[in-house]
Amino acid sequence: xxxxxxxxxxxxxxxxxxxxxxxxxxxxxxxxxxxxxxxxxxxxxxxxxxxxxxxxxxxxxxxxxxxxxxxxxxxxxx
Numbered sequence: 001x002x003x004x005x006x007x008x009x010x011x012x013x014x015x016x017x018x019x020x021x022x023x024x025x026x027x028x029x030x031x032x033x034x035x036x037x038x039x040x041x042x043x044x045x046x047x048x049x050x051x052x053x054x055x056x057x058x059x060x061x062x063x064x065x066x067x068x069x070x071x072x073x074x075x076x077x078x
Contacts, residue, residue: 002026002042002043002044004025004026004027004044004063004064005026005027005028005063006027006061006062006063006064006075006078007024007027007028007029007032007033007061007062007063008032008061008062008075009061009062009075009076009078010061010075011058011059011060011061011071011075012032012033012058012059012061013056013057013058013059014033014056014057014059015054015055015056016051016054016055016056016057017051017054018051018052018053018054019050019051020048020049020050020051021034021048021049021050021051022034022035022046022047022048022049023035023046023047023048023049023059023060023068023069024036024038024039024046024063025039025044025045025046025047025063025068025069026038026039026042026044026063027061027063032059032061033059033060033061033069034046047068047069049069057070058070058071059071060072060074060075061075062074062075062078064078
C-alpha cells in the first residue's frame with residue numbers, strides 16, 4: 001500500500017460553509033486540504049465530506065489521522 005505525502009505537520013483549520021467537499025488523501029494536492037486530482041495513477045482517492053451546517057473544521061494535513069479527514073493529533077508523531 002502506498003504511503004501518503006505529508007502536506008504539513010499541523011491541521012488546516014478553516015471556517016467552512018455547509019456543502020460537499022473532497023478531502024485530499026494522497027497529500028500531493030496543491031489545493032490542500034482539498035483534492036485537485038494529483039492522486040491520479042496512485043492507489044489514493046479523495047474522501048467526500050458533507051457538512052450539514054457551517055462550522056470550523058480542523059482538516060488533517062499529515063494524512064495519517066485515524067479519523068480522516070479530520071485531525072486527531074497524529075501529526076505530532078509522524
